[in-house]
Amino acid sequence: MSPKVAEPSKPISKKRKEPSTSPKVVKIPKSISKKRKEPNMSPKAVESRKLIDNERKESDILEKLQQLRVDYTFQHQLMHFLMICMDDISKDPNGHANCVFMSDKFFKGNKRQRLRIHVLDVADEKEWAGAEMRRIQASCRELHVMRMEVLKERRELLHPGI
Numbered sequence: 809m810s811p812k813v814a815e816p817s818k819p820i821s822k823k824r825k826e827p828s829t830s831p832k833v834v835k836i837p838k839s840i841s842k843k844r845k846e847p848n849m850s851p852k853a854v855e856s857r858k859l860i861d862n863e864r865k866e867s868d869i870l871e872k873l874q875q876l877r878v879d880y881t882f883q884h885q886l887m888h889f890l891m892i893c894m895d896d897i898s899k900d901p902n903g904h905a906n907c908v909f910m911s912d913k914f915f916k917g918n919k920r921q922r923l924r925i926h927v928l929d930v931a932d933e934k935e936w937a938g939a940e941m942r943r944i945q946a947s948c949r950e951l952h953v954m955r956m957e958v959l960k961e962r963r964e965l966l967h968p969g970i
Contacts, residue, residue, distance in 0.1 A: 869962045
């Protein structure tokens, strides 16, 4: 008789749980999943509500346009003022600029607030004014882009689908 060879016993190991690849189903509470029902409205009422909403949107757009127009005008006035200052500085042999900037932004009621520039170093002043003008021009470009976007929004509101 040949001796029996015992088979090596396999260690008993606990199975590891593999992450499941199946999607989990998340239950949404009924209170969230239900759509809010609007009361049954007549077609006339629905149409009037749309008109009111459109009028409100249009008034908001017109308000934005007006504010952009004011900002844009102010930037142009400021740029014109700086040009006058630079010209004034160039003409004055001592390099003094005595410009008065008058704009709605600087008028509060009857009080006149003036922005005066009085500079000794002409080169520094010209450099500052040039940098300021570049900043204003960039601001004007941004305002123009914003205005175009608002106009596009208004056009889409007034003429949907065009």
